[in-house]
Amino acid sequence: MDFDHSPRARDYAARLQAFMDAHVLPNEAEFERQVAGAAHGEFALPPLLAELQAKARAERLWNLFLPDPEHGAGLTNVDYAPLCEIMGRVYWAPEVFNCNAPDTGNMELLHDYGSEQQKSRWLAPLLRAEIRSAYCMTEPDVASSDATNIATSIVRDGDCYVINGRKWWTTNALHPNLGILIVMGRSNPDAPPHAQQSQILVEPDAPGVTIVRRLPVFGYHEAPNGHAEVRFENVRVPASNLILGEGRGFEIAQGRLGPGRIHHCMRSIGAAERALELMCRRLIERRAFGKTLAEQSAWEQRVAECRQAIDTSRLYVYRTAWLMDTAGNKAARSEIAGIKVTVPRMLQFVVDTAIQAFGGAGVTDDFGLAGMYARARTMRIVDGPDEVHNRTIARLEFRKYLPPKAPRG
Numbered sequence: 001m002d003f004d005h006s007p008r009a010r011d012y013a014a015r016l017q018a019f020m021d022a023h024v025l026p027n028e029a030e031f032e033r034q035v036a037g038a039a040h041g042e043f044a045l046p047p048l049l050a051e052l053q054a055k056a057r058a059e060r061l062w063n064l065f066l067p068d069p070e071h072g073a074g075l076t077n078v079d080y081a082p083l084c085e086i087m088g089r090v091y092w093a094p095e096v097f098n099c100n101a102p103d104t105g106n107m108e109l110l111h112d113y114g115s116e117q118q119k120s121r122w123l124a125p126l127l128r129a130e131i132r133s134a135y136c137m138t139e140p141d142v143a144s145s146d147a148t149n150i151a152t153s154i155v156r157d158g159d160c161y162v163i164n165g166r167k168w169w170t171t172n173a174l175h176p177n178l179g180i181l182i183v184m185g186r187s188n189p190d191a192p193p194h195a196q197q198s199q200i201l202v203e204p205d206a207p208g209v210t211i212v213r214r215l216p217v218f219g220y221h222e223a224p225n226g227h228a229e230v231r232f233e234n235v236r237v238p239a240s241n242l243i244l245g246e247g248r249g250f251e252i253a254q255g256r257l258g259p260g261r262i263h264h265c266m267r268s269i270g271a272a273e274r275a276l277e278l279m280c281r282r283l284i285e286r287r288a289f290g291k292t293l294a295e296q297s298a299w300e301q302r303v304a305e306c307r308q309a310i311d312t313s314r315l316y317v318y319r320t321a322w323l324m325d326t327a328g329n330k331a332a333r334s335e336i337a338g339i340k341v342t343v344p345r346m347l348q349f350v351v352d353t354a355i356q357a358f359g360g361a362g363v364t365d366d367f368g369l370a371g372m373y374a375r376a377r378t379m380r381i382v383d384g385p386d387e388v389h390n391r392t393i394a395r396l397e398f399r400k401y402l403p404p405k406a407p408r409g
């Protein structure tokens with residue numbers, strides 16, 4: 001295994017860290033002030049975000065996630081990992097560099113599977129962060145962790161497809177610059193289960209698209225992106241909006257999720273490092289029962305456990321990144337599933353420990369830990385719950401010991 005970073009990646013990391021120190025970390029309170037209106041339903045674009053995006057783009061700290069060197073940084077997963085970790089220290093920082101979910105996954109999807117017309121219409125403005133995108137797969141009425149359940153219908157009618165269904169947990173649905181929705185739905189109900197679904201592009205102002213309600217996460221609105229329930233009622237879109245072809249929805253979903261999952265994990269390691277740093281600083285400065293909290297042996301134990309948990313997770317993520325780079329995403333299936341379980345659990349543990357170290361202050365918004373906890377907890381559900389990833393791993397393990405299948409005929 002070779003986890004060494006290329007000179008280009010080291011250069012990016014140094015410039016990214018300098019940008020974070022100069023422009024992002026000093027502006028955390030200002031960002032929160034600018035998005036505070038979301039609590040009353042105002043999802044405006046914070047001027048700070050637009051300003052920092054322009055700076056980041058000018059410094060060529062832009063589209064770092066995209067392996068295609070023509071449109072992005074052209075980095076391997078191993079090279080992107082430390083950059084993602086740096087951005088992950090501040091939850092809104094990835095968008096400053098146009099490296100935020102779900103836009104990154106949607107851009108990769110359009111890049112890999114979109115037609116030339118779809119790319120010029122939606123990928124190009126996404127790469128410039130002029131519009132934002134949403135991915136509509138999960139539905140309130142069915143257990144969506146089994147994607148064969150997805151029930152939204154996509155029916156061909158002349159030169160159009162007609163879409164009917166209800167989605168929820170659509171991230172970015174409330175973003176003021178939302179420009180495109182990628183909707184997964186059933187187009188071929190009589191085909192085998194994995195060939196029934198398709199993905200199609202829908203513009204948010206198409207007649208029949210309705211934002212039903214906002215969905216806060218533990219009370220956090222996560223502006224300017226937000227999450228929402230979205231209804232599609234007889235929405236007609238041109239047939240050319242279908243991505244790749246009828247019945248290819250699963251293939252696209254699989255391709256989209258591998259990189260998306262490792263990016264979540266890389267960012268989570270950055271968030272965990274931030275929580276550990278906050279915790280250590282607090283424990284050093286607070287005194288109880290005649291000595292600092294840091295000198296109490298319970299906290300020595302907990303801080304050490306957090307350090308071990310973060311470092312173990314990072315190595316697992318790096319190994320997965322290396323495997324994806326050298327053997328492909330399919331060969332790394334077990335590892336991708338494994339980090340998607342391990343890393344969010346680690347982050348939840350580290351943030352929970354940090355909250356304990358802060359006492360009552362930990363559950364206020366004064367130190368960012370409560371929001372961090374909310375995001376860490378949802379990470380165990382987003383992009384598939386832990387159980388589904390464990391199922392993937394277990395099935396791959398069992399396969400090693402099952403008798404070989406008899407040849408057909």
Ligand SMILES: Cc1cc2nc3c(=O)[nH]c(=O)nc-3n(C[C@H](O)[C@H](O)[C@H](O)COP(=O)(O)OP(=O)(O)OC[C@H]3O[C@@H](n4cnc5c(N)ncnc54)[C@H](O)[C@@H]3O)c2cc1C
Pocket residue numbers: 102134135136137138139142143144145146168169170171172217227378381382383384385387388391
């Ligand atoms: C903050 C947030 C953002 C999100 N963003 C998006 C988005 O942008 N687009 C989108 O389409 N979706 C999004 N989601 C939805 C997310 O991907 C789904 O919630 C997730 O895939 C689970 O689907 P579900 O909610 O239907 O749960 P269900 O499928 O109903 O599962 C419920 C529970 O059942 C259990 N379970 C499921 N399968 C098994 C099994 N095989 N064995 C044992 N137990 C099992 C698990 O404990 C699981 O948590 C988001 C969710 C959140 C919370």
